[in-house]
Amino acid sequence: xxxxxxxxxxxxxxxxxxxxAYTKMRIGGHAERTRxxxxxxxxxxxxxxxxxxDYDMSHDATEPLGKLCLCSVHSGGIVRQYFPDGIExxxxxxxxxxxxxxxxxxxxxxxxxxxNLVMFDPRLLDQVAATAGGRRPEQxxxxxxxxxxxxxxxxxxxxIAYLYHHLLADPAMRDAPLIxxxxxxxVAASVLSxxxxxxxxxxxxxxxxxxxRATVRRAVAYIDAHAGEPVTLADIAAAAGTTGRAVQAAxxxxxxxxxxxxxxxxxxxxxxRDLRAADPTTGATVAAIAARWGFxxxxxxxxxxxxxxxxxxxxTLGP
Numbered sequence: 392x393x394x395x396x397x398x399x400x401x402x403x404x405x406x407x408x409x410x411x412a413y414t415k416m417r418i419g420g421h422a423e424r425t426r427x428x429x430x431x432x433x434x435x436x437x438x439x440x441x442x443x444x445d446y447d448m449s450h451d452a453t454e455p456l457g458k459l460c461l462c463s464v465h466s467g468g469i470v471r472q473y474f475p476d477g478i479e480x481x482x483x484x485x486x487x488x489x490x491x492x493x494x495x496x497x498x499x500x501x502x503x504x505x506x507n508l509v510m511f512d513p514r515l516l517d518q519v520a521a522t523a524g525g526r527r528p529e530q531x532x533x534x535x536x537x538x539x540x541x542x543x544x545x546x547x548x549x550x551i552a553y554l555y556h557h558l559l560a561d562p563a564m565r566d567a568p569l570i571x572x573x574x575x576x577x578v579a580a581s582v583l584s585x586x587x588x589x590x591x592x593x594x595x596x597x598x599x600x601x602x603x604r605a606t607v608r609r610a611v612a613y614i615d616a617h618a619g620e621p622v623t624l625a626d627i628a629a630a631a632g633t634t635g636r637a638v639q640a641a642x643x644x645x646x647x648x649x650x651x652x653x654x655x656x657x658x659x660x661x662x663x664r665d666l667r668a669a670d671p672t673t674g675a676t677v678a679a680i681a682a683r684w685g686f687x688x689x690x691x692x693x694x695x696x697x698x699x700x701x702x703x704x705x706x707t708l709g710p
Contacts, residue, residue: 395431395440400424409450412440414496416452432559435571436512437578439555443505451498452491458510459533461582462490463551467504471497480536487547489536489586507551515579518625520590520635535587543585550581558687563678569658569685572621606631606641610650618657619684624650658684659699662692666707677704 397408405427406418412429428443436458444467462469464486471490472479482488491497493513516531538544558564558574565571583590613630614622627650628635642650662684669675678689681704686692696704 394433395429397427397429400426405448414452414454414456416450418451419449420446432555432565434559434565435575437571437575438508438510439551439559440508440510441505441555442501442508444501445503447503448501449499450501452496455494455496456491456510457493459493459513459516459582460490461487461509461547461551463487463507463509463548465505465507467506468502469499469504469506470502471499485544485548487538487544487551487585489533492533507555509551509554509578511575511578515575516583516588516590518623519576519579519583520588531583531588531590533582533586533588538585539587547581547585550578553688554578563682564687567682567685568621569619570682570687572623573685574687576623603641604645606633606638607645610638610641611653614650614654614657618654618661622654627654655695656699658686659695662686662696662704663700663707666704669708671708675708677708680704680708 395412397405397412399405399408402418402420402425405425406416408427408429409418410416412431424445425448426443426445427448429440431438431440433439462471462482464482464484466484469482469490470479471482471488480488490508513530513532516533520531538547554574558570609631610627613627617626624635624638628638631638631641633641638650642648642653646653648656662680665680665683666677669680681687681689681692686695693704696702700707
């Protein structure tokens with residue numbers, strides 16, 4: 392998904408652009424000032440948009456977005472209404488909410504607002520919740536449109552701001568496959584943590600029965616072989632022949648870690664090897680090697696690295 396830039400005072404052009412960037416819609420506005428500005432930064436199927444309207448703009452989308460869409464309001468107000476169930480909500484500065492579900496049309500009024508929209512494939516929720524396995528699980532869905540607490544709202548706002556202004560604005564980060572995979576999973580996990588949902592978080596009895604050493608061996612073999620590729624918990628569980636909850640329980644029981652924690656250690660080892668082998672005189676950098684192995688931001692990579700190897704990654708780089 393390419394980055395988008397739009398700035399216009401023409402309602403017709405704005406309607407055409409919004410229909411192209413989101414879904415087919417009709418808009419309305421009755422004001423002397425009708426300036427609309429939209430900027431999009433994207434990595435993979437994940438995008439963060441910043442929108443600003445200096446007038447009251449009504450919108451009526453006739454088709455679903457096909458993606459989950461979260462909104463973080465900076466100023467002004469938004470009145471949002473879902474169809475066909477007619478659930479209406481009014482939101483202002485500081486609010487984070489589910490702007491539109493992926494499978495329903497929507498409408499509302501933007502009241503001179505500036506805000507961010509985060510859009511991603513709803514299947515990411517299933518991958519992160521890892522209810523996949525030999526059985527067919529219920530699709531993970533959000534059961535409420537607001538975060539469960541003020542703290543959850545603040546955490547989401549901070550994550551969205553960091554995504555837009557730092558990660559997605561840096562081409563070296565947004566074009567690294569492991570960064571794309573890791574960040575997308577982090578966003579989905581943050582959403583599941585912040586919003587009420589139907590995901591089962593604790594392992595069931597059958598999952599505990601599958602939490603044996605053979606599960607760990609199969610999972611570890613898969614991780615070791617694929618650490619340099621995008622890997623999800625659902626991928627690890629499928630390779631181990633069990634559910635995501637079972638493989639999590641197995642790692643906790645036998646290795647005192649999680650599958651993703653083990654994957655991080657393997658990737659740190661890969662970054663460590665690359666740092667030792669790299670020649671800084673050829674342009675090799677710590678940031679590029681960290682991104683190659685899926686680590687961002689740099690402060691977090693440095694902390695992980697120093698904890699595991701007792702040295703700064705910059706001290707390891709090169710001969």
